[in-house]
Amino acid sequence: MEKTVQSLAQSLAQGHFAAIARALTWVENGSELADDLLRQIHINTQIPVLGITGPPGAGKSTLVNALLNECIAKNQRVAVLAIDPSSPFSKGALLGDRIRMSRHFNHPNVFIRSVASRGALGGLAAKVIEMCDLLKSARFDVVMIETVGVGQSEVEVAALSSKTLVVLVPEAGDEVQQLKSGLMEIADAFALNKADREGAAKFANSLQKTLKDQHKEVPVFQTIADKQQGIAPLYEWLMQPKANDNKQAAELLAEQAYRLIQHQRMQGVDKDILLKQLSEALEHPNFNIYRFIANWV
Amino acid sequence: MEKTVQSLAQSLAQGHFAAIARALTWVENGSELADDLLRQIHINTQIPVLGITGPPGAGKSTLVNALLNECIAKNQRVAVLAIDPSSPFSKGALLGDRIRMSRHFNHPNVFIRSVASRGALGGLAAKVIEMCDLLKSARFDVVMIETVGVGQSEVEVAALSSKTLVVLVPEAGDEVQQLKSGLMEIADAFALNKADREGAAKFANSLQKTLKDQHKEVPVFQTIADKQQGIAPLYEWLMQPKANDNKQAAELLAEQAYRLIQHQRMQGVDKDILLKQLSEALEHPNFNIYRFIANWV
Numbered sequence: 090m091e092k093t094v095q096s097l098a099q100s101l102a103q104g105h106f107a108a109i110a111r112a113l114t115w116v117e118n119g120s121e122l123a124d125d126l127l128r129q130i131h132i133n134t135q136i137p138v139l140g141i142t143g144p145p146g147a148g149k150s151t152l153v154n155a156l157l158n159e160c161i162a163k164n165q166r167v168a169v170l171a172i173d174p175s176s177p178f179s180k181g182a183l184l185g186d187r188i189r190m191s192r193h194f195n196h197p198n199v200f201i202r203s204v205a206s207r208g209a210l211g212g213l214a215a216k217v218i219e220m221c222d223l224l225k226s227a228r229f230d231v232v233m234i235e236t237v238g239v240g241q242s243e244v245e246v247a248a249l250s251s252k253t254l255v256v257l258v259p260e261a262g263d264e265v266q267q268l269k270s271g272l273m274e275i276a277d278a279f280a281l282n283k284a285d286r287e288g289a290a291k292f293a294n295s296l297q298k299t300l301k302d303q304h305k306e307v308p309v310f311q312t313i314a315d316k317q318q319g320i321a322p323l324y325e326w327l328m329q330p331k332a333n334d335n336k337q338a339a340e341l342l343a344e345q346a347y348r349l350i351q352h353q354r355m356q357g358v359d360k361d362i363l364l365k366q367l368s369e370a371l372e373h374p375n376f377n378i379y380r381f382i383a384n385w386v
Numbered sequence: 387m388e389k390t391v392q393s394l395a396q397s398l399a400q401g402h403f404a405a406i407a408r409a410l411t412w413v414e415n416g417s418e419l420a421d422d423l424l425r426q427i428h429i430n431t432q433i434p435v436l437g438i439t440g441p442p443g444a445g446k447s448t449l450v451n452a453l454l455n456e457c458i459a460k461n462q463r464v465a466v467l468a469i470d471p472s473s474p475f476s477k478g479a480l481l482g483d484r485i486r487m488s489r490h491f492n493h494p495n496v497f498i499r500s501v502a503s504r505g506a507l508g509g510l511a512a513k514v515i516e517m518c519d520l521l522k523s524a525r526f527d528v529v530m531i532e533t534v535g536v537g538q539s540e541v542e543v544a545a546l547s548s549k550t551l552v553v554l555v556p557e558a559g560d561e562v563q564q565l566k567s568g569l570m571e572i573a574d575a576f577a578l579n580k581a582d583r584e585g586a587a588k589f590a591n592s593l594q595k596t597l598k599d600q601h602k603e604v605p606v607f608q609t610i611a612d613k614q615q616g617i618a619p620l621y622e623w624l625m626q627p628k629a630n631d632n633k634q635a636a637e638l639l640a641e642q643a644y645r646l647i648q649h650q651r652m653q654g655v656d657k658d659i660l661l662k663q664l665s666e667a668l669e670h671p672n673f674n675i676y677r678f679i680a681n682w683v
Contacts, residue, residue: 127676134673222675339668343661346679353683354651364640371636376431378519379424382643386650 104228130226140250165230215352247275284311401525427523437547462527512649544572556586581608
């Protein structure tokens with residue numbers, strides 16, 4: 090077993106796709122081997138991790154695809170982790186996104202993995218951190234994490250990323266005020282995609298004014314991802330390291346460490362088992378949840 | 387010490403406000419006495435817990451105030467827990483809300499407590515569960531939990547509540563589609579407040595149509611809270627027990643138990659200490675976060 094883990098760590102370091110896929114599956118399945126492996130890999134903290142988020146339908150996957158074109162043209166190795174919250178609202182749209190992105194699925198420099206996050210988000214967050222670290226140990230030049238801006242997932246991805254790009258479309262009209270404040274908070278840059286649509290210039294102005302009013306120096310890139318327009322300057326900006334990286338890096342790591350510790354400490358606590366036990370315990374007239382959980386802590 | 391806890395549990399059961407305030411403070415400060423106390427109280431699971439949420443400015447506090455008038459008229463004892471996420475966006479508005487609500491602050495049947503949730507939301511959620519359980523042991527007829535529909539707090543409150551009321555205003559025009567999907571998911575009922583404003587009827591129709599399209603049987607109440615209009619039928623509906631309560635009660639409890647266990651198991655894990663240790667550890671060339679956290683799990 091120990092030998093398996095060591096040789097997988099080596100294959101990872103050499104960037105073999107089969108090894109990467111296998112390691113990611115270990116993490117996904119919560120295998121004990123994953124814990125061993127993670128302690129043995131060399132995680133390259135210098136690799137840019139780009140978080141790419143935004144509301145459904147903004148064209149995130151098309152934009153990721155356009156960014157992949159840039160990577161390929163520059164002969165860079167790139168990994169994409171596509172996180173699929175699989176909520177009842179967005180399921181269909183996301184499956185479509187995955188298929189659109191698959192154009193580069195067989196390119197030897199492009200590794201794409203889709204992760205379903207249905208249900209236990211707390212547990213998922215830790216697994217995404219672990220998957221991202223595996224990718225950072227596998228000789229990539231850049232890692233992209235794509236997620237849909239629904240619920241908390243975008244905030245969690247921002248906590249993983251060296252830079253977070255929020256993708257928007259001009260459909261929203263001039264109602265930048267309506268933009269979810271969470272997205273405003275996490276954006277290191279905006280990509281105003283489908284910038285050839287009506288209302289795009291007006292929306293861009295409104296967004297820039299809002300950012301200025303909030304004293305935020307956040308660039309707004311206008312892109313037409315399906316025509317590869319506006320992608321090169323965006324990609325160049327994304328690949329530049331952020332200023333005052335050290336403090337930020339430590340803060341991101343502290344957040345990640347907290348989640349990883351929580352994940353470990355909550356091993357064995359299963360909501361289904363709790364539900365079963367509680368359904369029975371509830372019958373007792375003097376049931377007290379604090380006495381009940383005393384057996385679990 | 388044991389005697390203090392016992393006598394406080396007795397005073398709680400008798401519904402003494404000073405005892406309630408003291409017990410809540412124990413929980414808020416994370417006192418060890420709180421754990422003892424919580425295991426000794428008798429939590430009345432039959433008490434309706436009403437979650438009241440909605441976007442800032444919808445008039446939640448005015449509506450709570452109007453509901454308090456109903457309680458008082460019926461000679462019911464009521465507790466209000468007002469959760470203040472204190473984010474930079476909403477702070478001012480919330481403080482104003484608190485003051486508007488304070489009309490009943492000195493009524494002998496009304497207990498109001500404001501809880502700041504700035505920062506550690508994970509920890510807060512557990513504390514809100516504990517506070518709610520203290521109130522359920524203190525001879526109230528109904529407990530209301532008010533929170534602003536920002537971020538995750540409304541979902542967490544829904545997990546505490548027997549019924550969740552989402553308060554909206556017609557300002558949103560006919561753009562019900564823009565409504566945060568999270569609010570749609572958690573609502574057991576909507577209160578369309580300020581229903582005398584222009585566009586209210588149109589908005590109500592649009593909301594009802596959306597609910598029908600989604601096959602949701604969620605009532606929409608039209609209220610003018612500051613004139614006490616439409617409040618009586620809303621209150622009556624809120625106080626009716628939900629159908630198939632037992633299954634739901636067990637599921638709510640399982641969710642609460644999970645959070646309480648997590649809170650207990652994460653005792654001693656401090657993000658600031660993690661940050662300090664990580665800032666130093668990062669200097670080492672072969673730093674690995676999984677070896678680092680091994681000391682913490």
